[in-house]
Amino acid sequence: MEIVIVPDAAAGGELIATAIAELLTGKPDALVGVATGSTPLPIYQALAAKVRAGALDVSRARICQLDEYVGLPKGHPESYRSVVLREVLEPLGISESAFLGPDGSASDIAAAATAYDHSLAEAGGVDLQLLGIGTDGHIGFNEPCSSLASRTRIKTLTEQTRVDNARFFDSLDEVPHHVITQGIGTILEARHLVLLATGEAKAEAVAQAVEGPLSAFVPASALQLHPHATVVVDEAAATRLKLTDYFRATYAAKPAWQSL
Numbered sequence: 412m413e414i415v416i417v418p419d420a421a422a423g424g425e426l427i428a429t430a431i432a433e434l435l436t437g438k439p440d441a442l443v444g445v446a447t448g449s450t451p452l453p454i455y456q457a458l459a460a461k462v463r464a465g466a467l468d469v470s471r472a473r474i475c476q477l478d479e480y481v482g483l484p485k486g487h488p489e490s491y492r493s494v495v496l497r498e499v500l501e502p503l504g505i506s507e508s509a510f511l512g513p514d515g516s517a518s519d520i521a522a523a524a525t526a527y528d529h530s531l532a533e534a535g536g537v538d539l540q541l542l543g544i545g546t547d548g549h550i551g552f553n554e555p556c557s558s559l560a561s562r563t564r565i566k567t568l569t570e571q572t573r574v575d576n577a578r579f580f581d582s583l584d585e586v587p588h589h590v591i592t593q594g595i596g597t598i599l600e601a602r603h604l605v606l607l608a609t610g611e612a613k614a615e616a617v618a619q620a621v622e623g624p625l626s627a628f629v630p631a632s633a634l635q636l637h638p639h640a641t642v643v644v645d646e647a648a649a650t651r652l653k654l655t656d657y658f659r660a661t662y663a664a665k666p667a668w669q670s671l
């Protein structure tokens with residue numbers, strides 16, 4: 412795993428947007444997996460700025476979703492499909508036809524989850540998957556004790572995650588209890604994993620994921636199994652890491668032609 416410590420969230424967003432731009436330059440129809448939540452917003456803002464400046468062509472890019480709430484009506488503003496349309500596709504000018512996501516309103520959720528896994532494989536696999544990390548160490552909605560080999564499936568949210576996400580709804584009661592999430596095994600199939608964590612609230616989860624043992628109790632520790640995983644943290648999210656000097660020195664020695 413490569414750990415990159417950046418001064419702040421905006422710098423993390425710019426760095427990751429640059430890596431996505433490099434990917435799309437080499438592979439214009441790359442499949443980019445996006446994450447929801449507050450953390451990745453600086454990435455999407457930096458990407459949109461590149462598109463507006465004419466520095467990035469996303470006309471052939473394809474986008475896919477990491478997870479989705481179960482049971483919200485189609486078009487609900489907080490369904491992750493709506494969030495990705497609003498925060499990623501519209502600002503970048505990418506058509507919905509280039510977007511893959513699981514159907515959280517399907518009558519057969521298990522079948523919808525399996526179908527989504529298959530659609531990712533049929534699309535040639537995910538080239539770069541963006542990830543956030545929960546305060547409980549989850550990636551996607553793979554809550555603690557998710558199988559490290561899990562496929563896309565239905566999961567029950569922990570109370571902590573529902574409380575963390577209640578800010579997007581009018582009340583905690585409105586936060587769904589169930590989700591469809593790419594499994595950890597599914598996530599590990601992406602060719603490059605890029606996790607962004609910002610703020611002190613994430614510092615403990617980051618330290619456990621990066622420097623703790625591989626454990627289903629900390630799903631993000633599964634990144635230790637991936638040959639090309641990058642963890643970008645701001646100074647606040649890096650405060651519990653022990654090897655910060657080594658991580659800074661390693662990144663400083665990276666060849667200038669490669670951003671991540």
Ligand code: PGA
Nearest residue numbers: 448449450451543544545
């Ligand atoms: P956040 O969510 O970016 O809103 O903190 C991250 C996550 O739960 O994966």
